[in-house]
Amino acid sequence: MPDLSQARRSVLEGLGSSDGAHGALSLLPPISRLIFRGRISTIGRVAAAFGVEPAMEPCRAAVSGERAALWLGPDEWLLLAREGEAPAIIGRLADALAPLSYSLVDVSHRQVGLKVTGEDAQAILNAGCPLDLDRHAFPIGMCTRTLLQKTEIVLWRVAEAAFQLEVARSFAPYALRFLQQAERDL
Amino acid sequence: MLLIDCPFCGKRPELEFRYAGEAHIARPADPSGLGDEAWGRFLYGRGNPRGMHAERWRHLNGCGRFFNALRDTTDDRFAATYKIGEERPMVAEPQGARKA
Numbered sequence: 001m002p003d004l005s006q007a008r009r010s011v012l013e014g015l016g017s018s019d020g021a022h023g024a025l026s027l028l029p030p031i032s033r034l035i036f037r038g039r040i041s042t043i044g045r046v047a048a049a050f051g052v053e054p055a056m057e058p059c060r061a062a063v064s065g066e067r068a069a070l071w072l073g074p075d076e077w078l079l080l081a082r083e084g085e086a087p088a089i090i091g092r093l094a095d096a097l098a099p100l101s102y103s104l105v106d107v108s109h110r111q112v113g114l115k116v117t118g119e120d121a122q123a124i125l126n127a128g129c130p131l132d133l134d135r136h137a138f139p140i141g142m143c144t145r146t147l148l149q150k151t152e153i154v155l156w157r158v159a160e161a162a163f164q165l166e167v168a169r170s171f172a173p174y175a176l177r178f179l180q181q182a183e184r185d186l
Numbered sequence: 187m188l189l190i191d192c193p194f195c196g197k198r199p200e201l202e203f204r205y206a207g208e209a210h211i212a213r214p215a216d217p218s219g220l221g222d223e224a225w226g227r228f229l230y231g232r233g234n235p236r237g238m239h240a241e242r243w244r245h246l247n248g249c250g251r252f253f254n255a256l257r258d259t260t261d262d263r264f265a266a267t268y269k270i271g272e273e274r275p276m277v278a279e280p281q282g283a284r285k286a
Binding site: 058059072073074076130131144145146147152 | 194199
């Protein structure tokens with residue numbers, strides 16, 4: 001198979017991260033992303049092979065080192081790891097889960113990571129996201145699929161004033177420009 | 187904005203949800219044994235009640251799961267939401283309020 005990792009460029013290159021506004025937006029470097037779907041009984045083996053115990057509590061992310069497992073649905077998790085690790089993770093999970101049925105899809109190139117930081121992060125996101133992002137309603141470690149104006153995103157609060165967004169590659173320029181506009185409008 | 191109580195994620199804005207028709211309509215176990223009329227009833231016969239309606243919803247831009255809900259078709263209030271496979275909960279319907 002040809003090595004495409006050298007050819008990987010962000011779809012957002014050249015769009016600028018912040019347009020000279022408050023500097024709240026930044027692009028995240030490429031990472032490995034996998035969607036795991038399987039029964040609850042498979043989770044113990046996933047935890048052992050992946051190194052992160054996927055959260056059972058709805059809308060919660062589990063983090064260990066540079067890896068994370070985000071709850072997206074009652075049988076669906078988004079696994080994040082360092083760039084280039086996906087093939088090795090798929091191999092390890094395949095070994096660990098051998099006789100069980102599950103689904104594991106490499107979506108590393110399907111979506112793009114963005115970060116919104118600072119005390120205005122909530123206001124910027126709420127320009128297009130109808131969720132209550134107050135820290136009591138949306139605490140640190142909470143993650144969920146939701147909407148940003150017209151596009152679906154995965155929103156994850158990684159710190160008190162820092163949110164990570166995963167947005168589909170084809171919608172990323174739209175999402176970034178929308179957030180830039182929201183930042184300018186503050 | 188109307189909030190819908192997803193059985194998995196909790197109260198979420200209605201934008202994230204999609205309506206998916208009347209609930210509790212079981213596909214006949216043996217379709218080839220049915221007459222045209224009975225099959226047509228399964229495909230197209232719907233209650234369309236004025237008042238409490240059991241219906242399927244999908245939390246499309248959230249956990250992605252289907253669930254059932256009891257919604258009052260006259261005022262759009264959700265009386266209850268429950269997971270697929272659970273019994274329809276008993277919800278008291280206000281009487282007399284919805285005479286045409």
